[in-house]
Amino acid sequence: MLNRKNTFSEPVRIFDTTLRDGEQTPGVSLTPDQKLEIATHLSEIGVHVIEAGSAAASAGERQSIKLISDAGLSAECCTYVRALAQDIDFAADFGADSVHLVVPVSDLHIEKKLRKTREQVSAMAWSAVEYAKDRGLIVELSGEDASRADRAFLQELFREGIDRGADRLCFCDTVGLLTPERAAELIPPLCMAPLSIHCHDDLGFALASTMAALKAGATCAHVTVNGLGERAGNTALEELVMSLEVLYGHATGIRTEDLYHLSTVVSRLTGVALATNKPIVGEMAFTHESGIHAHGVMRDASTYESIIPERVGRKRRIVLGKHSGSAAVETALHEMGYRPDAGQLAEIVQRIKQLGDTGKRITDADVMTIADAVLAIEFAPALELMQFTIVSGSNAMPTASVTLTVKGEEITCAATGNGPVDAAIRALQRSVSDVGTVRLEQYHVDAISGGTDALVDVTVKLSKDGVSVTSRGARTDIITASVEAVIAGMNRLLREEKHEDRSENSH
Missing domain, CATH: 3.20.20.70 (Aldolase class I)
Incomplete structure (x- = not known):
């Protein structure tokens, strides 16, 4: 310093x-x-x-x-x-x-x-x-x-x-x-x-x-x-x-x-979103993907950080993509509770790079899905969506109703919001309140193609009890994509075995 x-x-x-x-x-x-x-x-x-x-x-x-x-x-x-x-x-x-x-x-x-x-x-x-x-x-x-x-x-x-x-x-x-x-x-x-x-x-x-x-x-x-x-x-x-x-x-x-x-x-x-590359508070201010940078930060954070993120109330993130090396992938997997052997790690790294080459933003849920597949872990979803309904219009308060099965129990909840997406996410959060408080930390949407039928890619960052996870949903309808992204993230946060080591012998 x-x-x-x-x-x-x-x-x-x-x-x-x-x-x-x-x-x-x-x-x-x-x-x-x-x-x-x-x-x-x-x-x-x-x-x-x-x-x-x-x-x-x-x-x-x-x-x-x-x-x-x-x-x-x-x-x-x-x-x-x-x-x-x-x-x-x-x-x-x-x-x-x-x-x-x-x-x-x-x-x-x-x-x-x-x-x-x-x-x-x-x-x-x-x-x-x-x-x-x-x-x-x-x-x-x-x-x-x-x-x-x-x-x-x-x-x-x-x-x-x-x-x-x-x-x-x-x-x-x-x-x-x-x-x-x-x-x-x-x-x-x-x-x-x-x-x-x-x-x-x-x-x-x-x-x-x-x-x-x-x-x-x-x-x-x-x-x-x-x-x-x-x-x-x-x-x-x-x-x-x-x-x-x-x-x-x-x-x-x-x-x-x-x-x-x-x-x-x-x-x-x-309602003013932060630029992702904004100093101190932007999403990428303490985020590393490049294999060389991530490896250096893991050995000594000062190699590629001017201040420690905790000093401003943040945490360091190692995100995975086509630039990631084995060390970064292994560290991320360990934080998620996975303990792959050398061969499994190499396969996971290869699949992550292949996904990155398609131009997609790789989320924590993507990495966990890849790891589950390579390690042959059977993942039973903690919740499943049965139906959701949105009411919104010029003279109506945006209202969402969702029905989920949460760990085998059918639950229906409704919520209002500043818009239909906000209402849907609030309803989902209420649905799982009995098993934990899930917070929406970040929400990002991209239109993948032009036109009124454009495919939208929604990425969310959710947290529960100090643990955070990113997940994605991609649909032509932004509300459906948002619901898909939130449910994927909630499933990862609520999975019963998330605090246990997961290897090829965990299933």
Whole structure:
């Protein structure tokens, strides 16, 4: 692990704007209860400030601010406001601790968006600072589009803002034009009070520019979980925290072991799926297939991993495919309880490679099916589907009814969901609740061919009692494919002999 000398002048504060800037991701809309759930997680992991929303945006936003401010969280509750008395009144009346007071500072924004002059914007900003202080609020005065602002004007606006009572300042790189080199030049003269850096990732520089600004004297970073935000998003909370911790040896105070759980909660509630190759929290961040890489990781994880996955609440995965070697396959089989001899292992490896050559994603259920066949193990399914019915439409809550035989007993369950697939999976989970709690960890679907009759390939990751398994279903109907995938995975999780060694003598 790299552990460079700490180059930061003081502890870095984390200002999370998932509930404001993150919610401005196109298509994302959170209810007040969902915002409270996310805010609670943010506070519990150690985030210092939570921007709960925009006070003037809607009644629902104000309700969210009130819920979060009344929740007794350790994090400061902040809200975005314009330089308007009504916005500030909303913030104070609904319990916010602080305001993120944003004013345009580039001539482009001042003239084209506001159609005002620099003098008018300055007067509005300073007046708003004084009014917010009179209302008892902590004020973070923020320059929008600061990367394109006249330096002298920005410094004057900030300096007078502090004289009028502003507690903190913020440099907003609104469209992602800041570079690390420019950050090193622009930030130091603005550190006349605690300064935040707020970067967008339009050109992929958000994290780098944020780090450069912090090294140049900024003391707070604005971030979002999973890098959510308008257009290409904002600096990602998990990436910033782990970069500070790992690359610079800077203790953030964030409970890093909870980062992945927070990431999955936000992904679920916002409906924004994580890119598979996303750093820290993406599906493939700690997944290895290549024979050389997998072999190296099994001998010493640091050969191909910069951090151990448990540090961010994850586990290492060795997935099998056409690139896998015997060592990786044998390790995976041992984890599944199989103990093949050398000849059987060679046959299993060959069959896995043949399946991989067809272009298919190989799941745990595939590997177990191959191993069962080679080792001649008879596998009696723990559950079998008898029938399922889905009701869904423009005026109907999606509802699913399923009938299964679970270890010989016929069980019928029904459930509603956000859609027909969600309803079907919930019904299946209820059906097996008496024998165990099966959780859906991941869901992925691919259309294998074009057209309305396309074959869809659904892959799911299920877990029970700390054991996880991936499985697949492929049909022309996405609901049927999903049900097939979930039942295949449940059967593997619920098989009675899953904790016993399975070899050619196990049947």
